[in-house]
Amino acid sequence: MTHTIYAELLDQCRATQFSTHSLPLSGSLVEVPGENDLTYYYLQKSRRVAGGKQPREFIGSSSYKKVLERVKSFTSDKAIYKSREELVSALKKNGVTAPTAKLANLLLTLHDEGVLARSVLVGTLAFQAYGPMLGVKFGQSAFYTQDVDLAKADSVELAMPEKPIEKELLDVLKEFDETFDGIMGFDRKQPPVSYMNKDGLRVDVLFSFSGPERKKPIRASKIQSHAHPQRYLEFLVEAPTEAVLLIGGGLMCHIPAPARFALHKLIVSEKRNSSEAARAYKDREQASCLIELLIEEDPESLEEAYENLKARGPKWRTNFRKGLEKTKREDFLEFFQE
Template sequence: MKRLPIITHSLFAELVDQCRAEPRDPELWPLSGSIVTVPVDGQDHWYFQKSRRTTPGKYQQREYLGPVGDTELALKVGRFEAAKAGYTSRGEIISTLKSSGVAAPTGKLANLLLGLHEAGVLEKAILVGTIAFQAYGAMLGAKFGQAAFYTMDVDMTQADAISLAVKDNSLDVPLLDILKQLDDTFSEVPGIDPKMPPVSYINKDKLRLDVLMPFSGPSRGPIHSRTLKAHGHPQRFLDFLVVEPVQTVVLVGGGALTHVPSPARFALHKLIVSQRRDAIETAKRRKDLLQAQQLIEILMEDDPDALLEAHEDLRQRGPNWSKYFQGGLNALDNSTTKQVALSFFEE
């Protein structure tokens, strides 16, 4: 793990401030697209040209808006162009961050995240898994090892019992409908029991979105998320992870505001999860431990209190929690980090 230059870390903080300050206008078209003027029979007309990044098909799609002389439409186009200027400026900041070594989603995964952002999904979700870990680099000013970043999955949850700093409303349409609007090859992934509602979706490129929901108590089937209009796979120990999530920006488009778990809880949760993997998930177990190790290293330097507070919460949840946590610590590959961490959490 290496430190990002302070100027790069500060630039990300500026990006977050700009994204938070940008008013969201639900009447406007997606900012990844553009307004174009097309002459038809001697009269100029406005069209909205959709971005190839967020629409299916080989050809760039256009939506007719109306004649250029429409006064009310002109005001709306003006608002769009002003918002687009800010979006473009933030995109330039993101390009600078990426060229400075900040990790960010790429390719079709980035396009999916951008589409989910423009559909209003990301602001209502907590991203977990590797996408969340990737976001911690810019947040904490760290350059993590690339081996911990690879993923073709988007894991998200919406914890109904926890108050998020977002509007208390749900998606207008089911999550699957939104995915199909972004890519019509998305389909439900059948579960082991075909009678149970699906909790995962996948497209032809093997991009996968998994909805997870926290629970405790006896084993049970999929849990419905009112906000995401989808069912989620019940996950033990997830309730610990999603306490007091933090807001961040995913580096796609002009920046996509969303929520991720606190880095300290993410690190300790990864230690626990690593001990519950079965033999066929050895690669995932190694990635769990690598992500936990790198976060623990930087947090012991920068925010030890957050680690201690998360550990105290974990310890009070029962002996199984402590058992899995201790097993994860003992399984860390880096012997120096392991010994320091063992001593740190014993104090």
């Protein structure tokens, strides 16, 4: 049932993903009467900023034909959005894990500003999205997060709105919560690649690279931020898939293919230092959940991802093998040996 409801939710989200009204469907329309029988239209956003306020954005007046067209289109799509809210509610009642309220508000902001459409969501939030996508419920311990990990890869072309992002990512975050600030690294002269607020919500921007070592931040212009260069990331973000986050009437995003996510987690677990032992354990736990499921339901995707990984060189194969062995799952070892 979870799989069926989610599939319907995804179809409805796709239908209005790039609607001509270009207004966030999570908001609501406010009409203010004016002089000479004019009506002024505002979009009241659903997300709450610091102080619990819901900001309003002026759309235009009824004297303009294009404004009336936007309002009509928004009203039509809003009706679909409300039916999507019922699907999201049904999934939550069925035990599917969703982002916390504070994290949901942050993700709404990133969605409404076009940031999610221009990046690949990785990390635990991506893993969380695999549950309803694959029709399963994973253990709760693998789900909790306060982090939003955004990956940008220039080699990956994503379907996205035509309107570019004009604000710096930090400015977007500060409009949501003024306590957001950049996390400075050891070199104070370098621009930040991570941001955090007083509640511990964190946004990390990552950039895939290969070749010679790169330590300085890389500019990710499409999401208006610098990013942390991270090796092995290109394997993860190639050929991402569309997913829906269970927020409001559903938020479209891009996440890695489940098989690539699982194999990448085993590699990453081997690259963590001793102080990150808990994170390495979580990496292997998430990988094990997906591998166990995919061996049963979609072994071809695992085989394809593994062949791609092996072709990338001996370091890739060695780190993957070490991570796989630490899962202590003989059935996993047998599958990949075959």
